[in-house]
Amino acid sequence: MLTQEQVRFYKDNGYIAVSNILSDAEVRHLQEVTDGFLDRSRSVTKSDDIFDLEEGHTAAHPRLRRIKRPIKQHPAYEAILHHPGLLEVLQQLMVPAIRHYGLKLNLKPGGGGDPVEWHQDWAYYPHTNDDLCVLGIMLDDVTEENGPLLIVPGSHKGPVLDHHQDGMFVGAVTDPRAEEMYPKAVPLLGKVGDITIHHTRTLHGSAANMSPGYRRILFLTLRAADAWPLTEMPESLDAFNEMMLIGEIPASPRLAEVEVRLPLPRPTDWLIRRDSIFEKQRDLRNSPFARPSAKAEPARQADAAD
Structure with a gap:
């Protein structure tokens, strides 16, 4: 359980880092399952429905940057969505009734693993209200060097930034207002098993991994049960309700006065790119991560209250 100070910190800053929610055994199981997928990727020569491969991938030196739709790949990933400790924390930060919006597992290989360009998750999937967040579970120690x-x-309280280039949605910030925001960024550092949570409108990204090893983080996307998507509706109401994790299914969506920029139009091959943020962002010109920047100060880390 979080303290009131921790909840207030999240509300004010749009993120929080927390320790001591998952047990060592729970984290070790996720690591072992992920290790198995990394080993399986050695037999793959190009990206497919499961593996998103980085350039230079070989059987001897695999460069797996993402496991696509992990919830469909192994029950361990689906099970973590229902972890009572995680749900308790999420209810404190959000609302009593919560749905998921899927999982992502970014592995970021060492020796220059691809950056994730600056973006707001809200730009990808606006809803009827912005009670959404992303929870990250560190499967490796996260350091200054490994991305x-x-x-x-505080950027979650600011504008919804433009993610379009030449009139086309590119999944990365192109808004000149962001230039003065980047130097204020803090890195979310931590140990294996630590979690981070950031609001859907919080500006974030990650640089290349310059360490020799992988930096694996499992990301869970969560939303208030009464937040309905404005784009990409589920195939049926039953499918939507199957995403419920805790609480009562609401009778109707909740509408909030919140800024929205639709992620349209999109490249014609968007459906092919949809499970890889790296492919979605590949058209961006002039990446901020290609420019030298000041070293960010470590973010505040907080232990969960007993």
Whole structure:
């Protein structure tokens, strides 16, 4: 359980880092399952429905950057969505009734693993209200060198930034207003098993992994049960309700006065790219991560209350 100070910190800053929610055994199981997928990727020569491969991938030196739709790949990933400790924390930060919106597992190989360009998750999937967040579970120690998540504190209270280039949605910030925000970013550092949570409108990204090893983080996307998507509706109401994790199914969506920029139009091959943020962002010109920047200060880390 979080303290009131921790809840207030999240509300004010749009992120929080927390320890001591998952047990060593629970984290070790996720690591072992993920190790198995990394080993399986050795037999793959190009990206497919499961593996998103980085350039230079070989059987001897695999460069797996993402496991696509992990919830469909192994029951261990689906099970973590129902972890009572995680749900308790999420209810404190959000609302009593929560649905998931899927999982992502970014592995970020060492020796230059691809950056994730600056973006707001809200730009990808606006809803009827913005009670959404992403929870990250560190499957490796996250350091200054291995491409930590970079967060701009308080940016969730600011504007919804433009993610379009030449009129086309590119999944990365192109808005000139962001230039003065990047230097304020803090890295979310931590140990294996630590979790981070950031608001859907919080500006974030991650630089290349310059360490020799992988930096694996399992990301869970969560939303209030009464937050309904404005784009990409589920195939049926039953399918939507199957995403419920805790609480009562609401009778109707909740509408909030919140800024929205639709992620349209999109490239014609968007459906092919949809499970890889790296492919979604590949058209961006002039990446901020290609420019030298000041070293960010470590973000505040907080232990969960007993």
